Amino acid sequence: MNRKATVGVDIGGTNTAIGIVDAIGNVLVKDNIETPSHGDVDTYIVDLANAIKALIKSLKLVNPDIEIMGIGMGAPNGNYYNGTIEYAPNLSFKGVVHLVELLKEKFPELDYVALTNDANAAAIGEMIYGGAKDMKNFVMYTLGTGVGSGVVVNGDLVYGHDGFAGECGHTTLIPGGRSCGCGIPGHLEAYCSAPGMKRTAFEIMARDNAGDSLLADKSFKELNSKMIYDAAVKGDKVALEVFEQTGKWLGQGLADTVHHLSPEAIFIFGGPSAAGDYIFKPTKESLEAHLLPIFKNKIKVLPSQLKPGDAAIVGASALVWKEMEK
Amino acid sequence: MNRKATVGVDIGGTNTAIGIVDAIGNVLVKDNIETPSHGDVDTYIVDLANAIKALIKSLKLVNPDIEIMGIGMGAPNGNYYNGTIEYAPNLSFKGVVHLVELLKEKFPELDYVALTNDANAAAIGEMIYGGAKDMKNFVMYTLGTGVGSGVVVNGDLVYGHDGFAGECGHTTLIPGGRSCGCGIPGHLEAYCSAPGMKRTAFEIMARDNAGDSLLADKSFKELNSKMIYDAAVKGDKVALEVFEQTGKWLGQGLADTVHHLSPEAIFIFGGPSAAGDYIFKPTKESLEAHLLPIFKNKIKVLPSQLKPGDAAIVGASALVWKEMEK
Numbered sequence: 152m153n154r155k156a157t158v159g160v161d162i163g164g165t166n167t168a169i170g171i172v173d174a175i176g177n178v179l180v181k182d183n184i185e186t187p188s189h190g191d192v193d194t195y196i197v198d199l200a201n202a203i204k205a206l207i208k209s210l211k212l213v214n215p216d217i218e219i220m221g222i223g224m225g226a227p228n229g230n231y232y233n234g235t236i237e238y239a240p241n242l243s244f245k246g247v248v249h250l251v252e253l254l255k256e257k258f259p260e261l262d263y264v265a266l267t268n269d270a271n272a273a274a275i276g277e278m279i280y281g282g283a284k285d286m287k288n289f290v291m292y293t294l295g296t297g298v299g300s301g302v303v304v305n306g307d308l309v310y311g312h313d314g315f316a317g318e319c320g321h322t323t324l325i326p327g328g329r330s331c332g333c334g335i336p337g338h339l340e341a342y343c344s345a346p347g348m349k350r351t352a353f354e355i356m357a358r359d360n361a362g363d364s365l366l367a368d369k370s371f372k373e374l375n376s377k378m379i380y381d382a383a384v385k386g387d388k389v390a391l392e393v394f395e396q397t398g399k400w401l402g403q404g405l406a407d408t409v410h411h412l413s414p415e416a417i418f419i420f421g422g423p424s425a426a427g428d429y430i431f432k433p434t435k436e437s438l439e440a441h442l443l444p445i446f447k448n449k450i451k452v453l454p455s456q457l458k459p460g461d462a463a464i465v466g467a468s469a470l471v472w473k474e475m476e477k
Numbered sequence: 478m479n480r481k482a483t484v485g486v487d488i489g490g491t492n493t494a495i496g497i498v499d500a501i502g503n504v505l506v507k508d509n510i511e512t513p514s515h516g517d518v519d520t521y522i523v524d525l526a527n528a529i530k531a532l533i534k535s536l537k538l539v540n541p542d543i544e545i546m547g548i549g550m551g552a553p554n555g556n557y558y559n560g561t562i563e564y565a566p567n568l569s570f571k572g573v574v575h576l577v578e579l580l581k582e583k584f585p586e587l588d589y590v591a592l593t594n595d596a597n598a599a600a601i602g603e604m605i606y607g608g609a610k611d612m613k614n615f616v617m618y619t620l621g622t623g624v625g626s627g628v629v630v631n632g633d634l635v636y637g638h639d640g641f642a643g644e645c646g647h648t649t650l651i652p653g654g655r656s657c658g659c660g661i662p663g664h665l666e667a668y669c670s671a672p673g674m675k676r677t678a679f680e681i682m683a684r685d686n687a688g689d690s691l692l693a694d695k696s697f698k699e700l701n702s703k704m705i706y707d708a709a710v711k712g713d714k715v716a717l718e719v720f721e722q723t724g725k726w727l728g729q730g731l732a733d734t735v736h737h738l739s740p741e742a743i744f745i746f747g748g749p750s751a752a753g754d755y756i757f758k759p760t761k762e763s764l765e766a767h768l769l770p771i772f773k774n775k776i777k778v779l780p781s782q783l784k785p786g787d788a789a790i791v792g793a794s795a796l797v798w799k800e801m802e803k
Binding site: 228237238287288302304305307309310311312313314315316317318319321322323324325326333335403406407408410411412413414415440441442443444445446449 | 554563564612613614628630631633635636637638639640641642643644645647648649650651652659661729732733734736737738739740741766767768769770771772775
C-alpha cells in the first residue's frame with residue numbers, strides 16, 4: 152500500500168525539530184538537531200538535510216512504500232513568498248537566509264519545499280489536520296514565549312504583500328504600556344504571552360502586598376505560567392486574577408481581529424491555553440464586550456486541536472499539502 | 478459604439494444617491510431620492526427602482542448603445558453574502574432588509590445586483606477605478622462621520638465568515654477611552670472621525686484655556702473638521718495639534734491593521750484626508766513608530782484617488798465589475 156507523507160521542520164532558537172507526518176497528522180518518526188548558535192548557515196543546511204534523509208531512510212525500512220511529498224518548514228520571520236528567514240531576532244542567522252533555495256539543492260527530487268513562520272504553520276496545521284478542517288475564515292493565536300498568529304481568509308493563509316502578515320501579537324493593546332520584546336510598548340504579546348502572565352502576577356502581588364499568595368515564594372526568574380495555573384486550581388487569588396486579567400486583555404485583542412476579519416472562529420494554541428476555562432471564559436466575555444452588535448454571539452473561541460508536543464512539526468508538514476492544492 | 482456601464486447606489490441615512498458610471502469611473506448621469514425616515518421599505522424599493530429606470534432612460538436618449546451591466550449598492554451594515562441591510566443604526570429600516578432580492582424583482586433583466594457596506598464599496602472603487610488598480614493587498618480607511626474600512630487580500634474584498642469584515646473603525650485604540658457611537662469605549666472612530674477631531678479640539682482648548690484659538694468662538698455644535706483645517710492653515714496652535722494628535726492615533730490604528738494583514742498600501746478617504754500633509758505626515762510617522770522592523774518603510778499611506786463628491790456612487794458601481802470577474 153502506497154502511503155503519502157510529508158516532512159515537517161520546526162526551527163526554533165536553540166533546537167530544530169524534524170518529523171515525518173502522515174496525511175491525517177500522525178508523526179511517524181521524528182528527530183532533533185541543534186539550531187546553530189553562531190549563525191553558520193551552510194553547516195546547518197548540511198546537518199538538516201542529513202537528518203531529514205536519515206529519517207526518511209529509517210521510515211522506509213519499516214514502510215518501503217512510503218512516498219515523501221515534500222518538506223514544510225516553520226521558523227520565526229519565515230517568509231513564504233521568498234523562502235527566506237529574514238532578520239529573525241531569536242535566531243543566530245544574520246540578515247536574510249535563503250532557506251528554501253539551499254534545501255532544494257539537497258532534495259532535487261522533491262517538488263515541494265516551502266517555508267512560513269511558525270504561527271502560520273500552526274494555522275495551516277489546524278486547517279489540514281485539526282479543528283478548522285471545514286472552515287474558510289479563521290484566525291490562530293499561538294500563546295507562548297511570544298504571541299504569534301496566522302490568518303486564514305477564504306481557505307487561504309493571508310501572507311499579505313510581503314509575506315509577513317499575521318503579527319497580531321504586536322498590535323497595541325495599551326498605548327504606552329508594558330515594554331515588548333520588539334521594543335514598542337503596549338503590545339498584546341507583553342500582556343498575553345506566558346511571560347506576560349508572569350508580569351501580571353508580579354504586578355498584582357506588588358499592588359496587593361500578597362505575601363500569602365502561593366506564588367509569593369517564587370522569584371521573577373522562577374515563576375512560569377504552569378505555576379500560575381497550578382495555583383489557580385488551588386484557589387489562589389492572585390493566580391485567579393492573572394487569568395481573569397489576561398483573558399480581559401486577550402479578548403480585547405481578539406475583538407480587534409474580529410473587526411478586521413470577521414472570522415468564523417479564533418483558535419488558541421500554546422501553554423496558557425491549556426488552562427481551559429480559567430483563560431477561555433474571561434477571554435470570551437471580554438471579546439463579546441468589545442464586539443459590535445453585528446458580531447456578538449457569533450465568533451467561536453476554541454482551543455487548538457493540534458497535539459501540543461508535535462504541533463509545530465505537524466503544522467509545518469501541513470504546508471506541503473496546502474502547496475499541493477495549488 | 479456599444480458602451481458598458483453600471484449603476485451605483487449609495488444609501489445614506491437621509492439621502493440615496495444614484496449614478497450611472499462608465500468603465501473607467503466617470504459618472505454619466507446621477508440623481509437623488511430620499512432614504513425614508515419611517516422605515517417603509519416597499520415604497521422605498523419602488524422609488525429606487527423608478528429613479529434608476531428614469532436615469533437609464535435619460536442616458537439612452539443621449540447614448541442609445543449604452544449597455545447596463547448591473548446595479549451595485551453601498552449601505553451601512555450592507556451584507557454582501559446575504560444581499561441584506563442588517564440592523565443599521567443610522568437607517569430607519571428595522572431588522573433585516575432583503576434589498577438585493579427586492580430590487581432584483583424590479584430588474585429581472587439584469588444579471589448582477591449586489592450590495593456591500595459603504596466602505597467596502599469605496600475599497601472596490603479604489604481597486605477598479607482608482608489608486609489600487611495594480612494592487613492585490615491593500616486596505617481602505619474612510620474617515621467621515623464615522624470611520625469605515627475595506628480590506629482587500631489577494632485581489633478580493635475580505636467579507637469574512639458572515640459578510641461584515643472590515644470594521645476597523647471599531648478596533649480599540651484607548652481602552653476605556655472616549656465613548657463611541659456603538660456604545661463601546663475607546664474605539665478608533667471616536668478619535669479619528671470628523672467628530673473625533675472636533676472632540677480633540679475641545680479637549681485641547683479646555684486643557685490650554687485657549688481663548689486665543691481661532692476655534693474658540695465656535696460652539697460644539699458648530700465646529701467641524703473643515704474649520705479645524707482652515708485654522709491649521711492659518712497657523713492656529715490648537716488646530717495644528719488636533720491634526721498632530723489625530724495622526725498619532727490613526728497611525729497607531731493603521732499599525733494594528735498592518736500587523737494583521739501586511740498590505741502594500743493603506744488608502745485614506747474622506748473629509749479629514751483632504752487636509753493633506755497636516756494629517757498624512759503625523760499619521761505616517763506614528764505608523765512607522767508602531768511597526769515591527771520587518772514592516773518599516775514598506776507600507777504606503779495614500780490619499781484615495783476617488784473623486785470626493787461621487788466616490789460613494791462610483792465605489793458602489795464598481796461592485797458590478799468585481800462580480801463580473803467571478
